[in-house]
Amino acid sequence: MKIGRMATVAGAHVCAVEGDRVVDLALAAHAAGREWMAPLFHDLRLFLAAGDMARDAAAGLAASGPVVALDSVRLLAPIEAGSKILAHVVNYFDHGAEGKLTPPEQPFFFTKLPGTAVAPGDPIGGHDFSRKMDYEAELAVVIGREGRDIAEADAYDHVAGYTVCNDVSYRELQANEAAPTLTGRYGQNWIQGKSLDRSCPLGPAIALARDIPRPYPLRITCRVNGETRQDASTEQMIFKIPALVAHISRAMTLRPGDVIATGTPAGCGVADGRYLRPGDVVECEIEKVGSLRNTVLAAVRS
Numbered sequence: 260m261k262i263g264r265m266a267t268v269a270g271a272h273v274c275a276v277e278g279d280r281v282v283d284l285a286l287a288a289h290a291a292g293r294e295w296m297a298p299l300f301h302d303l304r305l306f307l308a309a310g311d312m313a314r315d316a317a318a319g320l321a322a323s324g325p326v327v328a329l330d331s332v333r334l335l336a337p338i339e340a341g342s343k344i345l346a347h348v349v350n351y352f353d354h355g356a357e358g359k360l361t362p363p364e365q366p367f368f369f370t371k372l373p374g375t376a377v378a379p380g381d382p383i384g385g386h387d388f389s390r391k392m393d394y395e396a397e398l399a400v401v402i403g404r405e406g407r408d409i410a411e412a413d414a415y416d417h418v419a420g421y422t423v424c425n426d427v428s429y430r431e432l433q434a435n436e437a438a439p440t441l442t443g444r445y446g447q448n449w450i451q452g453k454s455l456d457r458s459c460p461l462g463p464a465i466a467l468a469r470d471i472p473r474p475y476p477l478r479i480t481c482r483v484n485g486e487t488r489q490d491a492s493t494e495q496m497i498f499k500i501p502a503l504v505a506h507i508s509r510a511m512t513l514r515p516g517d518v519i520a521t522g523t524p525a526g527c528g529v530a531d532g533r534y535l536r537p538g539d540v541v542e543c544e545i546e547k548v549g550s551l552r553n554t555v556l557a558a559v560r561s
Contacts, residue, residue, distance in 0.1 A: 260275050260277050260317070260318055260321055260467070261277070261420075261464035261467065261549065262274070262275065262306070262337070262420065263337055264303055264334065265281065265335060266332070266333040266335055267283060267285075269285075272300055273285065273302075273303055273317075274300075275317055276463070276464045277321065279328060279330070280327075280328065281326070281327050282321045282327075283300075283324070283325070284300040285297045285301055287320040287321070288300060291320060291324065296316060300317075303338070303339050304339050304515045304516035307402070307403040308403070308404070308515040311469075314467060314469065333380075334380070334463050334464065335378045335462075336378045336379070337461060337465050338461055339516050342514070342517050343370065343514075344376070344459060345369075345370055346397075346424075346520035347366060347367065347368055347503060347519070348360075349361075349522065350498055351495050351496065351497065351522055352497060353491075354526075354527065358529050358530070365498075366503050366507065368506075368507055369449040370454070371426070371453055371458070371459045372450075374456050375427075375456065375457065375459035377460040378460075378461075379551055379552065381460075381553060383425070383457055383458065383535075383541065383555050385535075385537050385557050386455055388432075389429040389432060389455075391430035391529075392427065392430075392528075393430050393529055393534055393535065394425055394481055394489075394527060395425060395428060395523035395527055396481035396489050397423075397523045398421055398479060398493050398520075398548065399423065399461065399520045400418055400421060400500055400504070400518065400519040401418070401419045401420050401517075401518055402513045402518070403419025403468070404419075405514050407508055407511065407513070408508060408509060408510065409508040409513070411501040411502060412501070414501035415468065415472075418468045419468060420466050420468045421471060421545070422461055422464065422465050422466070422518075422549070423543050423550070423551040424518070425460040425481075425543045425553065426453070426520050426523060427460070427535075428452055428458075428529075430534070433447050433451075433453065434448075457556070460543070460553045461518065462549070462551050463550070464549060471548070474493055475496075475499070477493040477546040477547060478491075478492055479491050479524060479543075479544070479545045480545075481542065481543045481544075482542040482544075483533075483541055484539055488526045488527070488533075489526035489527070491524030491526075493521075496522065497522075500519075504519065537556065539554070539555045540553075540554050540555075541555065
């Protein structure tokens, strides 16, 4: 069983996803006469914070609740408004080499802002001032238990599960190509290079950590218009998840629903100049976690 967020006439609900079947857990709670439990399934953060009790209840409701076909519902990105998206820079040696970047000596993060989240199947935002829009398939960690200054040995106790992230990047903005001296003085432009609107597809659902006790090795791939561009294993990460959680939680509280994107392997457009164009279909897939499919939209204007 995986956990997702689905659109309903009553707002977003937490749902159980099994193969091509979906159960609206809030609706199932009412149908089972457990109305008191329904609020847990109105906010993903509440559900995750409730821990094993909520997961066990979800499994029971998924087995007995009203089932609908996956293709009849709209899954939303598995993140609530206000949750953090924290992303690691180079975490695979080959990706560092293709981007002419030296891997960091210790974990190093940037953030993707709330307006970046994109639901499964929804379009990725193209922007007319960027011609170097890139894809980055990544394993994303979803936090389930609040913590700060978390020890590596305790890191997995704070992980609810995993989802797929496409850390879309705008390379000429990231590299300050219009004003290259800025990089030497201030570093790369992580905000505009990484956080333009609609630049972080997430989903399709959360594979629970209880079903994936050790997320290595998992095959991670990215296809553009059916052509495989990235094909690697999470075993190749330079810094594994315990190190990432411990480092980013220093004096920073991680809360249920926060997301940590763990870096991308080699094969991105930055390697050979084959960047994304309007109409391209991008599929990021991680073994046991899921497949995330999005199409690139032409320039977005407000």
